[in-house]
Amino acid sequence: xxxxxxxxxxxxxxxxxxxxxxxxxxxxxxxxxxxxxxxxxxxxxxxxxxxxxxxxxxxxxxxxxxxxxxxxxxxxxxxxxxxxxxxxxxxxxxxxxxxxxxxxxxxxxxxxxxxxxxxxxxxxxxxxxxxxxxxxxxxxxxxxxxxxxxxxxxxxxxxxxxxxxxxxxxxxxxxxxxxxxxxxxxxxxxxxxxxxxxxxxxxxxxxxxxxxxxxxxxxxxxxxxxxxxxxxxxxxxxxxxxxxxxxxxxxxxxxxxxxxxxxxxxxxxxxxxxxxxxxxxxxxxxxxxxxxxxxxxxxxxxxxxxxxxxxxxxxxxxxxxxxxxxxxxxxxxxxxxxxxxxxxxxxxxxxxxxxxxxxxxxxxxxxxxxxxxxxxxxxxxxxxxxxxxxxxxxxxxxxxxxxxxxxxxxxxxxxxxxxxxxxxxxxxxxxxxxxxxxxxxxxxxxxxxxxxxxxxxxxxxxxxxxxxxxxxxxxxxxxxxxxxxxxxxxxxxxxxxxxxxxxxxxxxxxxxxxxxxxxxxxxxxxxxxxxxxxxxxxxxxxxxxxxxxxxxxxxxxxxxxxxxxxxxxxxxxxxxxxxxxxxxxxxxxxxxxxxxxxxxxxxxxxxxxxxxxxxxxxxxxxxxxxxxxxxxxxxxxxxxxxxxxxxxxxxxxxxxxxxxxxxxxxxxxxxxxxxxxxxxxxxxxxxxx
Numbered sequence: 001x002x003x004x005x006x007x008x009x010x011x012x013x014x015x016x017x018x019x020x021x022x023x024x025x026x027x028x029x030x031x032x033x034x035x036x037x038x039x040x041x042x043x044x045x046x047x048x049x050x051x052x053x054x055x056x057x058x059x060x061x062x063x064x065x066x067x068x069x070x071x072x073x074x075x076x077x078x079x080x081x082x083x084x085x086x087x088x089x090x091x092x093x094x095x096x097x098x099x100x101x102x103x104x105x106x107x108x109x110x111x112x113x114x115x116x117x118x119x120x121x122x123x124x125x126x127x128x129x130x131x132x133x134x135x136x137x138x139x140x141x142x143x144x145x146x147x148x149x150x151x152x153x154x155x156x157x158x159x160x161x162x163x164x165x166x167x168x169x170x171x172x173x174x175x176x177x178x179x180x181x182x183x184x185x186x187x188x189x190x191x192x193x194x195x196x197x198x199x200x201x202x203x204x205x206x207x208x209x210x211x212x213x214x215x216x217x218x219x220x221x222x223x224x225x226x227x228x229x230x231x232x233x234x235x236x237x238x239x240x241x242x243x244x245x246x247x248x249x250x251x252x253x254x255x256x257x258x259x260x261x262x263x264x265x266x267x268x269x270x271x272x273x274x275x276x277x278x279x280x281x282x283x284x285x286x287x288x289x290x291x292x293x294x295x296x297x298x299x300x301x302x303x304x305x306x307x308x309x310x311x312x313x314x315x316x317x318x319x320x321x322x323x324x325x326x327x328x329x330x331x332x333x334x335x336x337x338x339x340x341x342x343x344x345x346x347x348x349x350x351x352x353x354x355x356x357x358x359x360x361x362x363x364x365x366x367x368x369x370x371x372x373x374x375x376x377x378x379x380x381x382x383x384x385x386x387x388x389x390x391x392x393x394x395x396x397x398x399x400x401x402x403x404x405x406x407x408x409x410x411x412x413x414x415x416x417x418x419x420x421x422x423x424x425x426x427x428x429x430x431x432x433x434x435x436x437x438x439x440x441x442x443x444x445x446x447x448x449x450x451x452x453x454x455x456x457x458x459x460x461x462x463x464x465x466x467x468x469x470x471x472x473x474x475x476x477x478x479x480x481x482x483x484x485x486x487x488x489x490x491x492x493x494x495x496x497x498x499x500x501x502x503x504x505x506x507x508x509x510x511x512x513x514x515x516x517x518x519x520x521x522x523x524x525x526x527x528x529x530x531x532x533x534x535x536x537x538x539x540x541x542x543x544x545x546x547x548x549x550x551x552x553x554x555x556x557x558x559x560x561x562x563x564x565x566x567x568x569x570x571x572x573x574x575x576x577x578x579x580x581x582x583x584x585x586x587x588x589x590x591x592x593x594x595x596x597x598x599x600x601x602x603x604x605x606x607x608x609x610x611x612x613x614x615x616x617x618x619x620x621x622x623x624x625x626x627x628x629x630x631x632x633x634x635x636x637x638x639x640x641x642x643x644x645x646x647x648x649x650x651x652x653x654x655x656x657x658x659x660x661x662x663x664x665x666x667x668x669x670x671x672x673x674x675x676x677x678x679x680x681x682x683x684x685x686x687x688x689x
Contacts, residue, residue, distance in 0.1 A: 006404050008547050012200055013050035019207040020044040025223035035089035039210060046199050049075035063116045063123060070114045077113075077129075079199050081106035083136055090159065090206075091143035092150065098139040105132040123195045130174055137167060158209040162202050169198040204410055241319065244326075247290055249275050252335065261342060263312040279309045281316065290642070292336070308345070318344045380416050381564045382557030386549035390417065397544045398424035403496065404518040405481075405541045411598030414519035417548060418477045421517055430474030433467050438480030444489055447504055456505025466503065472512040480539065482522035482533065489534045496540045516541070551593040551600065558589045561597070565604040573608055591626070645683045646674075650683070 005404075020043025027037035052072050065073075083098035110133055112125040141165050147156035149325035161674060167608045241258035245251060251271050259267045262279065276289040284307060308316045319340040326335045380391065397404055398421045406414040415434070422432045440448055450465030478484075484492065495501050496516060500509050551558065562585065570577050593599055603622055610621065646667065653663045658671035667674060678684065 013047045013184075016043045016047040016050065016203055017201070020047060023207075023210065033089070036084065036210070038082060038089055039084045039206065040197075041077055042086060043203055043207070045075045045079045045082065046203060049079070058490035063118060065114065065116065071675070073110065073113065076098075076199065077106055077110045080133065080136065087136075087143050093146045093148050094124050098135070098142075098377065101133055102135050102139065105135070113362070133170055133173075137163065137170065139336065140166075155209070156207065158205065159265050162205045165201050165205075166198050169201075189603060241338075241340045241342070243275065243340075245292075245336045245338065246273055246332050247288060247335055249675045251275050261311070261317065262309070263315070281308055281310050284308070316344075317342055318347050379563045380413060382419070382554055383552035384549070384557045387557060390546055390548050393544075393546045395419045397421065397546070400427060400544075401426075401515055403541055403543045404517045404556055405516070405524075405543075405545045406517065406548060407524075407552045408519075408521065409596055410521045411596035412548045412550055413597050414548060415477070415479060417519045417546065417597070418519065420478075422475050422477075424633070425475065425515070427474050427515060432477070434474050434477040435467050436479045438483035442485045444484065446491070449488070450501050450503055452504035456458055456503070460505065468512055468514065469503075469510060470500060472623035473514065475517060476566040477513045478516060478518045480520060481518040482520040482524060484528060486532065486534070489537050493537045493540060526669045534613055536677050549597045557588050558600070559585060560603060560671075561600060562588060565601055566608065569601075569605045569608045572605075575608060575611075577608070577611070587619070587623070639681060642677075643683060646677065646681065646683060 016385050018041045022040075023043060024040035027040055039353070049072060052075065052107060053068060081103045084102040087458045088094065088096070102198040105128065109125055110116045112121070112128060116123055116125055133139060138158075144156050144160050144163065147159070151618065172531060177434050212295055238255065239257055240255075241261050242253075242255040243251060244253035251273050254262075254267050254270050256267070258272060262270065264270055276285045276292065288307065304320070304322050306318065306320050308318055310316060320343050321338055321340040323336050323338045327333060338392070380387070382388075392418050404421060405417075406417050408414055408490075416433075422428060435449065437445060447464070447466070449466050449468055451469055452460050454460060454463045491501060495512065499513055500511050502509055524533055528535045528538050566577055566580070588603075590601075595602075607619055607622070646663070648655075649663045649666050653661060653666065656662045657674055658664050662671070664671040664674045669677070
């Protein structure tokens with residue numbers, strides 16, 4: 001007669017042994033994983049538990065425990081001690097605190113059991129065992145939750161199913177051990193002991209899943225191998241330089257074309273070297289290295305850029321780069337893959353074409369063109385639609401008494417438009433007083449505009465009329481009105497509304513009748529929103545606005561302006577020029593002219609002074625200045641790059657740091673981190689404004 005418990009013990013032991021041997025053999029392979037090793041150990045422990053006598057699944061024993069019982073329990077308690085390490089490697093939930101804690105508690109529980117000498121209905125060590133098993137369940141469900149978050153759904157579903165079986169048998173085991181008569185009756189009929197049934201179910205369920213993983217891994221590795229061979233073939237034959245850099249800028253890989261381009265015999269001569277130290281010329285290397293060190297933080301950095309590299313023989317090659325950041329498992333920057341194309345010959349050809357083009361364009365343009373038309377205003381030169389529209393508006397408002405606001409960038413000629421309005425106004429024969437609000441100190445501007453009485457302040461030895469009083473009956477031109485201090489704006493508003501004011505230190509109200517023409521290079525509407533300019537004063541001044549176009553928006557006027565100013569400045573300096581090269585004319589037309597007419601006038605005058613003969617040739621200084629400004633505009637340090645980027649985002653967010661649509665959200669930074677960064681870089685609104 002076959003003993004059923006013994007037969008079942010050997011059957012289930014054989015299942016565990018076969019599962020364990022497969023897992024251990026896979027783990028010992030060069031590409032084996034630790035999770036297979038841990039699973040193999042667990043299977044082996046369970047196998048030893050099943051085949052070690054006594055063979056019954058219920059160990060009916062009493063303290064002090066026999067030697068056979070103590071040895072047998074080594075295996076099932078060791079299974080539970082190793083279990084959290086399986087969870088650790090299988091789920092990827094890398095928190096070592098729980099595995100270490102659980103293994104330690106299970107070891108203590110075993111020695112507690114082995115040294116128990118006094119018989120009790122519920123031994124004390126069982127409370128330690130139940131607590132440790134509860135910790136295993138808690139840690140396992142935390143790990144499953146992490147698996148679902150990392151979108152490893154299939155693996156997580158199998159493991160979660162096994163855990164619910166664990167929970168069921170844990171509850172049954174706990175109730176049994178705490179002395180429930182119903183369960184005692186069942187288990188004394190030689191059925192499975194619950195604490196031993198779960199490991200068997202777990203081994204079967206997870207063994208099937210892990211072998212499925214092995215098959216999937218095999219197919220994936222096969223597909224990946226094919227992809228790798230295709231990728232390697234591409235890298236071997238592509239006519240582009242491919243460089244893989246570590247997070248510290250060390251070359252980890254370079255393809256054959258890159259090796260050949262850098263004039264080395266073997267890629268091994270390049271691998272391991274600092275890319276920026278060996279292959280980037282000074283002084284650019286230091287700047288590029290600093291940028292690279294924090295490339296994962298500078299989101300504004302373009303993934304496409306152009307720079308020079310040095311070959312083994314010291315030759316320079318111009319490369320157009322495209323890079324892709326490589327992140328590690330922890331989400332930090334692990335390296336950068338750079339792909340570049342050699343554009344040295346292309347750039348040289350482009351420069352050569354430009355030189356040839358410049359040579360071909362060295363034909364001279366005759367400066368003596370058609371005379372200026374009669375309708376054109378003195379010094380307001382041009383025939384563009386934008387300029388003519390502004391002139392027509394000035395003529396239209398000239399004969400009225402309305403206030404005029406002239407808007408436009410610095411140097412566009414706002415004062416000339418004020419002169420037109422005055423020339424054709426009904427007050428053309430009356431006083432025309434001009435005041436530059438931006439050119440007067442804040443403490444003197446009130447005295448300049450409104451005057452003072454004798455003794456009003458120290459040094460006021462006699463009464464003095466202000467500009468408003470002098471302009472009585474005529475027109476006053478307030479240039480750069482946006483610079484007017486906020487505390488004087490109500491007094492100016494009173495003049496515009498009622499035509500009255502008091503001198504400094506005076507009690508008598510002075511009445512004036514005058515027309516106000518104001519000019520500004522600021523956006524007064526924006527100034528009003530920011531509280532820097534009174535809205536009621538803005539509406540009084542903005543009765544009839546005229547926007548004067550910048551020079552870059554009226555390129556067709558530039559040749560006429562150049563001819564006009566060459567003729568005028570030549571006469572001033574006693575010279576005569578008859579022509580200008582077509583290339584120089586084209587360069588002047590394409591230039592952006594940030595200083596507008598004022599800048600153009602100064603450029604022409606300096607060229608007239610610097611040039612000899614009958615043609616304007618000395619424009620090299622102008623081109624050199626443009627190049628120097630361009631170089632100066634490149635940030636000298638990484639901090640400057642970061643500061644400019646933060647300033648740009650702050651301006652876009654209207655200096656809102658936290659909350660929705662705040663700068664911290666756009667920069668993907670903690671608001672407190674951003675404030676610390678602003679303090680370090682000396683960024684504050686008062687300094688900027």
